[in-house]
Amino acid sequence: MTDNNQQFASDNYSGICPEAWAAMEKANHGHERAYGEDQWTERAAEYFRQLFETDCEVFFAFNGTAANSLALASLCQSYHSVICSETAHVETDECGAPEFFSNGSKLLTAASTHGKLTPQSIREVALKRQDIHYPKPRVVTLTQATEVGTVYRPDELKAISATCKDLGLNLHMDGARFSNACSFLGCTPAELTWKSGVDVLCFGGTKNGMAVGEAILFFNRSLAEDFDYRCKQAGQLASKMRFLSAPWVGLLEGDAWLRHAAHANHCAQLLASLVKGLPGVELMFPVEANGVFLQMPEAALDALRGKGWRFYTFIGSGGARFMCSWDTQEARVRELAADIRSILGT
Numbered sequence: 001m002t003d004n005n006q007q008f009a010s011d012n013y014s015g016i017c018p019e020a021w022a023a024m025e026k027a028n029h030g031h032e033r034a035y036g037e038d039q040w041t042e043r044a045a046e047y048f049r050q051l052f053e054t055d056c057e058v059f060f061a062f063n064g065t066a067a068n069s070l071a072l073a074s075l076c077q078s079y080h081s082v083i084c085s086e087t088a089h090v091e092t093d094e095c096g097a098p099e100f101f102s103n104g105s106k107l108l109t110a111a112s113t114h115g116k117l118t119p120q121s122i123r124e125v126a127l128k129r130q131d132i133h134y135p136k137p138r139v140v141t142l143t144q145a146t147e148v149g150t151v152y153r154p155d156e157l158k159a160i161s162a163t164c165k166d167l168g169l170n171l172h173m174d175g176a177r178f179s180n181a182c183s184f185l186g187c188t189p190a191e192l193t194w195k196s197g198v199d200v201l202c203f204g205g206t207k208n209g210m211a212v213g214e215a216i217l218f219f220n221r222s223l224a225e226d227f228d229y230r231c232k233q234a235g236q237l238a239s240k241m242r243f244l245s246a247p248w249v250g251l252l253e254g255d256a257w258l259r260h261a262a263h264a265n266h267c268a269q270l271l272a273s274l275v276k277g278l279p280g281v282e283l284m285f286p287v288e289a290n291g292v293f294l295q296m297p298e299a300a301l302d303a304l305r306g307k308g309w310r311f312y313t314f315i316g317s318g319g320a321r322f323m324c325s326w327d328t329q330e331a332r333v334r335e336l337a338a339d340i341r342s343i344l345g346t
């Protein structure tokens with residue numbers, strides 16, 4: 001049966017996936033040591049090290065804003081700056097938290113194409129000013145998959161990390177939808193991170209079927225110094241940590257993390273294929289992850305809202321964003337596409 005309350009406004013409209021839920025259930029027996037000294041946290045960290053094929057440092061935070069902000073803060077001093085895309089979540093959707101937690105490190109926005117930074121756009125910003133009066137560039141942050149549903153290829157990542165090395169910049173990856181990128185490319189997590197020169201990854205769990213939680217992985221372990229204190233000070237150290245970490249065990253011990261991402265990506269492809277070429281609709285970006293961005297007349301968007309559909313329009317003028325989730329029903333995608341068709345009179 002189609003679930004009529006399924007929406008496409010965001011991939012965090014969905015609930016908790018069965019694997020994460022079952023692991024929470026299993027973790028909910030008896031007493032465990034607190035503040036991350038429990039067996040679930042140990043197991044989750046071990047799964048991450050296996051999955052990424054490296055001995056990385058692993059931390060857990062409640063949400064992506066905290067994970068990104070604290071990770072960035074650990075990569076620079078207050079007088080440094082962080083280069084990001086003009087569409088980056090850290091710039092547009094984190095209420096200044098990266099600047100706040102880093103005690104003032106300035107975000108510098110660089111031009112991006114389809115949400116992606118390039119070596120050239122990074123270079124332009126990094127080399128624009130090199131005098132004492134301007135905050136010194138120290139970090140590049142990029143988003144994989146990007147805020148507009150595109151995906152950096154390994155070659156693009158390697159070119160960016162080479163530029164970072166050249167300019168003395170650390171490389172951070174906001175991986176709120178990292179799973180979707182892995183699924184789209186068929187690459188291993190290692191290939192898309194440390195093997196491509198990424199120093200730190202914030203791996204999103206919430207949008208991939210968890211209730212709450214992001215993992216912060218330091219591939220460059222020296223950058224993780226005192227990160228546990230930073231998390232604690234920021235109110236991000238869960239005392240009953242097992243309930244933040246157990247869901248990761250559920251997602252990572254099988255292939256649920258990848259399967260859910262593949263499903264969400266598939267639904268986005270389906271939606272794109274059903275509306276592509278309709279007069280009055282334009283795909284704004286290549287559909288590579290779980291999001292579809294459509295340019296449509298304002299009246300059509302209003303009519304779509306009138307039919308009860310929810311979606312965000314604050315990215316790109318006149319554009320509507322539709323996000324698919326781990327539990328999105330194909331029938332619901334078809335209903336949305338049919339409503340778009342009928343509104344456009346096709």
Ligand SMILES: *Cc1c(COP(=O)(O)O)cnc(C)c1O
Nearest residue numbers: 063064065066089143147174176
């Ligand atoms: C959702 C999201 C985050 C995390 O947001 P929170 O609401 O703080 O959990 C981070 N980066 C991107 C690109 C996102 O889409």
